[in-house]
Amino acid sequence: DTGVSQNPRHKITKRGQNVTFRCDPISEHNRLYWYRQTLGQGPEFLTYFQNEAQLEKSRLLSDRFSAERPKGSFSTLEIQRTEQGDSAMYLCASSLGAQGLFADTQYFGPGTRLTVL
Amino acid sequence: AQSVSQHNHHVILSEAASLELGCNYSYGGTVNLFWYVQYPGQHLQLLLKYFSGDPLVKGIKGFEAEFIKSKFSFNLRKPSVQWSDTAEYFCAVRGFQKLVFGTGTRLLVSP
Numbered sequence: 001d002t003g004v005s006q007n008p009r010h011k012i013t014k015r016g017q018n019v020t021f022r023c024d025p026i027s028e029h030n031r032l033y034w035y036r037q038t039l040g041q042g043p044e045f046l047t048y049f050q051n052e053a054q055l056e057k058s059r060l061l062s063d064r065f066s067a068e069r070p071k072g073s074f075s076t077l078e079i080q081r082t083e084q085g086d087s088a089m090y091l092c093a094s095s096l097g098a099q100g101l102f103a104d105t106q107y108f109g110p111g112t113r114l115t116v117l
Numbered sequence: 118a119q120s121v122s123q124h125n126h127h128v129i130l131s132e133a134a135s136l137e138l139g140c141n142y143s144y145g146g147t148v149n150l151f152w153y154v155q156y157p158g159q160h161l162q163l164l165l166k167y168f169s170g171d172p173l174v175k176g177i178k179g180f181e182a183e184f185i186k187s188k189f190s191f192n193l194r195k196p197s198v199q200w201s202d203t204a205e206y207f208c209a210v211r212g213f214q215k216l217v218f219g220t221g222t223r224l225l226v227s228p
Contacts, residue, residue: 031214042121042207042218043161056214091161093216104149106216108161 002026004109006092012115013082020078021112025094032075033106034067035091036060043091049075050097082116089113119144119212123219130198130226138193138222140182140208149211150191152182153218156204164206167191178202200228 005024013019025032030051035043046065047057051072061067064082069075079086090113093106124139142148152164165176172184182193191208203226209216 033215035216040220042209042221043216045215045217048214058215104211104214105151105163105166107163108153110160 004092004094004107006090006109006112008112009110010113010115012117014117015084016081018078018080019082019114020076021090021092021114023075023077023092023094023109025073025075025092026107029094029096029107030072031095031097031104031106032069033093033095034075034077035093037089037091037111038087046077046090079114082114084116087114087116119210119217121208121210121217121219123206123208123222125222126220128222128224130224132200132226132228133197134226136193136195136198136202136224138206138208138224140191140193140219141189142191142208142210143189144210144212144217146212148184150182150184151209151211151216152176152180152191152193153207153209154204155207155221161207164193198224198226200226202226 007022033048034046037043049069064080067077089111091111092109095104095106120143122141150167153161154164165174167174167184175181205221207221208219
């Protein structure tokens with residue numbers, strides 16, 4: 001499978017615990033994005049990387065959230081001191097980042113569903 | 118700031134009926150527009166996209182969308198839906214690098 005993969009697919013945690021999610025983008029895609037989706041809403045942008053550089057962060061990304069892409073390949077999203085309001089589907093997407101007809105089409109992974117009890 | 122509005126939250130159709138899902142966007146720059154589909158239990162998949170050129174865009178599975186700049190619209194159409202089109206459909210506009218999505222339209226096609 002050469003698509004975007006995310007692990008774990010489901011995570012149940014207690015309020016106050018830390019959680020970490022991983023995203024593996026499509027190989028040779030240099031841009032990687034994180035989104036959050038809650039019930040009845042479309043995905044909301046959290047942050048994005050070009051190679052290892054984090055270039056934009058949404059106001060949704062509070063200080064408890066941190067994302068890394070240390071070698072420009074896979075990325076991790078960590079949530080510290082989870083709250084019930086963090087319960088959502090966390091989606092990762094990647095894109096080639098090249099110019100042209102197929103510029104920046106984002107391809108999404110299956111997501112990690114987080115439930116905070 | 119960019120925004121996307123999808124007017125129909127739930128649509129129920131019978132097989133072979135025609136489909137049109139509304140999408141209006143707000144963005145002052147050059148727009149890239151997308152429709153994504155999420156089938157039950159599956160991840161978001163690209164249905165079609167508009168970057169430039171012909172405003173009538175054809176996508177997979179017989180879907181098409183028309184970009185009307187004067188109306189800030191990018192409506193999705195299909196002349197004859199099938200039961201397998203049951204899914205949630207999201208319109209999105211790309212501003213800089215991020216995508217801004219609408220709230221989605223749940224389509225149920227009854228056989």
